[in-house]
Amino acid sequence: MSNKNIRALSERKGLNDNLFENISELSLKDVVKEEFHELADRFHLDDSVVLGTSSFYDFLKPENRNKKVYVCDGTACMTSGTQKSLIKGLEKHINADEIGHAACLGRCHSNSAFMFNDKTYSAKKKEQLNQIFSKKEYSQEKKYQTGCNTTPVLTSPIDDLNDFYALAEEFTNKPQQIIDELKTSNLRGRGGAGFPYWIKLYTVIKEKADQKYIVCNADEGDPGAYSDMYLMEHQPHKVLFGMYISGKCVGADTGVLYIRGEYPDSIRTIRKAIKELTSSKLINDFNFKIIRGQGAYVCGEETALLNSIEGLRPEVRVRPPYPAQEGLYGKPTVLSNVETFANIHWILKNSGKAYEDLGTKNSTGTKLVSLDSFFKEPGIYEIEMGTPLDSVLNDFGGGFTSEVKALQIGGPLGGIVPVEKIKDLTLDFESLHNNGFLLGHAGFVCIPKDFPMIRFIEHLMKFTADESCGKCYPCRIGSFRGYEMIKKARYDDYKIDRQLFNDLLETLEFGSLCALGGGVPLPVKNALQYFEEELKAFFK
């Protein structure tokens, strides 16, 4: 069946009888094949569609269903070296075969992270595990810090919810005014791509359609980043307001939040905030829907995310058409990231000009950064764009707890910045890019001095191979070949042909359809450039 046909059949049941939620529910219940067949039948789909989707996601795969505990496999937990002893400790409470694995759980500030009974924990000591498994009330001993070095846009508290939402009335039936303010503010997408937000609204307004959607990408899959988690759990109304006013601007009456399953607390907090909104009637003619992700990094890519909501395998779509033209169920869709939506209230309240005055010419406003546990003060900090990186890491992070040789900034596809380069950089899109790195979603993962760089790049290639959606050959095959080469060089009597490896990186970079395959060469090249001495033993 073509994706177009599947999409149309999925749309007939819509968001209320959502195909993906149905598939997830059956998979998690580990039902027999006949029940999947009945579901496929009800949607007039082939069984292969339903089973194909079910087999894609980490939490839904047969081998990972019904595990009692999911141990975090994220980069920060790996570099901190906490997970082996955590697993040993867990095995005192549950059987080894009841332990599964999950992608980054967003507990990079503390590590030793795992998920149990739909809650995430960090537990370094056996007493903590005893308490968690004894079902006693357990309070996390260490919380992460928050702070801000400028006018707080994202981290300021909301004093009065009625006043907060009253702002929407000022902009009712004034789409052009909303667009003008956002254009002046030069708000760029905070998910990593940095695309001007107002253009999305403008494009969707121009599209003629009976139904339009707002979709919030809350699938914060970059290991090391937990800023969207912070916003959902501590500033949910800033996110919801941004979606609501965007809907009013473009004529959409439905907002979908696609929240990753690794953030169960975020799902609960957003659900509670939506209830609060509807019961107090602070918004009108607008519905929110939460879709829970089931563990797939590629769903952070906007078109894969749309396919996921529709119940298709989350393979990346070829663009154009862009989501603003043909998005959810083929309808014009404003799709943006949590942090982007969270900026909108402040801009409309204080003016686009006031926002533009913050930051640099091309990177306006503030950015949330996530610091991991190698910092003395790990946490979420709201930093004005253009701030020297050194100040972020020392004035807020408090410096490192032990010797660090590099930082990976901006997720697994972000650059590897050697510590000696920190002094040359400022926190904004241009500075990182012009120096051969990436701001991305501004998660900071430290690579300690004694952590082998070959192991780090092996992890990146394996991550890409594991998370590749399989749509294009350069990524599907190339990432796996890259992983194989590095692994062989690490464990066997084998040296990597540098020319062959360079060709592979070039093929990935220029031949891949999306940023996963196309992005992984950047950190690998950074590692080869800045850690040549350390890595040369593995190359011919």
Ligand code: SF4
């Ligand atoms: S680059 Fe990888 S994740 Fe992206 S479309 Fe190609 S196979 Fe899929």
